[in-house]
Amino acid sequence: MSFIYWGGKNMQDNLKAVANNIRKDIIKMTAEAGSGHPGGSLSCVEILVSLYFSVMNHKPEDPEWEGRDRFVLSKGHAAPALYAVLARSGYFPLEELATLRKLNSRLQGHPHRKSLPGIEASTGSLGQGFSIAVGMALGLKSDSRPNKVYVLLGDGEIQEGQVWEAANTASHYKLDNLIAILDHNGLQIDGHVKDVMNIYPIEKKWEAFGWDVITVDDGHDFEKLLAAFEKAKQQKGRPTIIIANTVKGKGVSFMENRAEWHGKAPTKEQAEIALRELETW
Amino acid sequence: MVNQKLNPDMKLAENVFNNPEMIPTRNGFGEALLELGEENKNVVVLTGDLTESVRAHKFGEKYPNRLFRMGIAEQNMMSVAAGLSAVGKIPFVATFSIFATGRAWEQLRTSVCYNEFNVKIAASHGGITVGEDGASHHATEDIGIARVIPNIKVIIPVDSIEAKKATIEAARIYGPMLLRLSRDKFPVITTNETPFEIGKANVIRFGDDVTVFASGVMVYESLLAAKTLEKEGIDVRVVNVHTVKPIDEKAIITAAKETGVVVTAEEHQHIGGLGSAVAEVLIENYPVPMKRVGIRDVFGESGKPRELMEKYRITSKDIAKAVKEVLKKKFAYN
Numbered sequence: 001m002s003f004i005y006w007g008g009k010n011m012q013d014n015l016k017a018v019a020n021n022i023r024k025d026i027i028k029m030t031a032e033a034g035s036g037h038p039g040g041s042l043s044c045v046e047i048l049v050s051l052y053f054s055v056m057n058h059k060p061e062d063p064e065w066e067g068r069d070r071f072v073l074s075k076g077h078a079a080p081a082l083y084a085v086l087a088r089s090g091y092f093p094l095e096e097l098a099t100l101r102k103l104n105s106r107l108q109g110h111p112h113r114k115s116l117p118g119i120e121a122s123t124g125s126l127g128q129g130f131s132i133a134v135g136m137a138l139g140l141k142s143d144s145r146p147n148k149v150y151v152l153l154g155d156g157e158i159q160e161g162q163v164w165e166a167a168n169t170a171s172h173y174k175l176d177n178l179i180a181i182l183d184h185n186g187l188q189i190d191g192h193v194k195d196v197m198n199i200y201p202i203e204k205k206w207e208a209f210g211w212d213v214i215t216v217d218d219g220h221d222f223e224k225l226l227a228a229f230e231k232a233k234q235q236k237g238r239p240t241i242i243i244a245n246t247v248k249g250k251g252v253s254f255m256e257n258r259a260e261w262h263g264k265a266p267t268k269e270q271a272e273i274a275l276r277e278l279e280t281w
Numbered sequence: 282m283v284n285q286k287l288n289p290d291m292k293l294a295e296n297v298f299n300n301p302e303m304i305p306t307r308n309g310f311g312e313a314l315l316e317l318g319e320e321n322k323n324v325v326v327l328t329g330d331l332t333e334s335v336r337a338h339k340f341g342e343k344y345p346n347r348l349f350r351m352g353i354a355e356q357n358m359m360s361v362a363a364g365l366s367a368v369g370k371i372p373f374v375a376t377f378s379i380f381a382t383g384r385a386w387e388q389l390r391t392s393v394c395y396n397e398f399n400v401k402i403a404a405s406h407g408g409i410t411v412g413e414d415g416a417s418h419h420a421t422e423d424i425g426i427a428r429v430i431p432n433i434k435v436i437i438p439v440d441s442i443e444a445k446k447a448t449i450e451a452a453r454i455y456g457p458m459l460l461r462l463s464r465d466k467f468p469v470i471t472t473n474e475t476p477f478e479i480g481k482a483n484v485i486r487f488g489d490d491v492t493v494f495a496s497g498v499m500v501y502e503s504l505l506a507a508k509t510l511e512k513e514g515i516d517v518r519v520v521n522v523h524t525v526k527p528i529d530e531k532a533i534i535t536a537a538k539e540t541g542v543v544v545t546a547e548e549h550q551h552i553g554g555l556g557s558a559v560a561e562v563l564i565e566n567y568p569v570p571m572k573r574v575g576i577r578d579v580f581g582e583s584g585k586p587r588e589l590m591e592k593y594r595i596t597s598k599d600i601a602k603a604v605k606e607v608l609k610k611k612f613a614y615n
């Protein structure tokens with residue numbers, strides 16, 4: 001496990017401090033890049049921080065460690081959040097975050113396995129990362145290895161047919177070593193998910209596909225997220241999905257719950273306002 | 282007399298022109314899987330409800346825990362294979378070529394090739410010799426759409442023996458690889474002793490007037506064409522280009538220099554496949570007059586494999602015709 005001590009009075013305060021730093025990283029990175037996806041990066045910060053700073057077994061100093069749990073960012077456009085989490089876990093220097101989306105950078109617009117340590121799969125084409133995670137879990141389980149596989153999906157992403165092919169496969173093969181998390185922020189580029197292409201009822205659909213469903217009403221609350229992960233880890237005989245209700249653009253007032261911030265970077269001025277808000281958070 | 286023109290180093294079957302054995306190349310894949318299963322416990326196979334059709338059923342009987350049935354969901358199957366590779370497996374994705382390269386093209390591109398995962402695609406039922414199932418199941422664009430993807434190797438075994446060798450090699454070499462296999466019985470023209478090296482074209486018949494570069498079943502058609510043309514005093518070199526990517530540039534340039542004109546022959550659209558790959562090499566290195574034998578930008582239809590080859594003009598006769606046409610250009614230049 002990887003812990004970074006941030007001086008707070010308990011672990012959750014530490015996690016909150018890390019999350020706040022990562023939000024600032026996301027704003028700085030996308031502003032510097034002049035493009036990227038801040039909205040869906042900000043909505044999944046607590047999920048990623050929970051995984052990398054508490055839930056998962058991993059060794060940043062040895063990214064290929066056999067015993068590591070795997071994480072796949074199936075919603076690959078949240079790359080800024082993942083990069084910030086990886087850098088703050090110690091996979092690569094923090095300064096490198098400023099190279100996001102620039103020529104010759106290891107920080108591609110969407111994660112690329114071959115360019116950056118800590119990336120388990122190149123993703124960005126929605127739905128594919130989920131299937132890759134299912135393949136990892138299938139391989140690990142067939143060898144009776146203890147490693148868990150975590151995969152983060154977007155709620156717009158589950159409109160992809162491939163997601164349901166993979167959901168079928170995971171329950172068919174009883175992949176109880178697979179834990180999916182749905183970043184349920186309710187928005188996609190074109191607007192509200194329910195208006196663009198309705199995905200509801202989500203819980204019933206996943207249950208019908210043979211999954212155990214855990215709903216976290218506030219996907220920004222570490223206590224609730226960590227409890228959900230703890231429960232998911234105990235699962236036997238079927239995969240688990242944690243549906244985390246989140247806020248797109250969380251933490252920046254003018255980005256919150258606005259679809260337009262899905263794939264648009266803040267200007268320098270907007271970034272300054274956002275960073276001031278996060279400073280006083 | 283004809284056999285004197287065959288390259289002895291290729292150790293071809295004795296009965297090449299005398300009722301050669303007829304076996305689908307998918308069978309060679311199936312046989313190789315059984316050996317690989319023994320050799321390497323990390324070899325696993327994924328099938329999309331066509332387990333026996335793609336000849337993976339015996340592997341499944343022998344190694345039930347290493348055959349993953351993925352149902353009728355090829356896109357997921359391709360990406361799951363990528364994930365299996367990520368945890369150390371050597372997955373073979375076995376389904377019809379049209380689904381492997383078409384339906385799951387982007388998964389092949391992004392999940393497999395962009396990641397450079399160690400996934401092997403057994404693309405069975407390639408070409409138009411799929412036959413009676415009709416155009417929906419023919420794969421006549423598969424080579425074109427697969428070879429444009431970076432990091433992948435694309436191989437079209439000439440017969441079941443070469444298919445077996447290619448499958449075994451595939452498991453030993455790291456990286457994405459596609460093997461295009463046949464449903465229909467193809468003449469067995471090679472032997473266990475015939476050399477096979479990925480990326481190295483085999484000159485199987487010597488000739489100085491014109492070179493025919495061919496792949497798959499069209500290699501045999503080219504040999505038949507060469508035999509016919511010999512009676513008319515035309516000396517045809519035949520090259521088995523089993524690896525379309527990476528293509529053997531040196532062999533292509535050498536043959537073009539030595540014979541002056543070339544023909545390509547493939548069971549594929551004349552756009553995008555072997556003909557295009559050869560043309561790309563020649564146009565940048567040593568342009569010579571060229572003709573491509575392939576399906577002429579149309580969909581196939583139901584029919585017996587041989588009937589389809591005739592109707593869509595990819596038989597030895599069509600190769601012979603192309604050879605004569607290209608030779609006219611040779612003499613025009615001279």
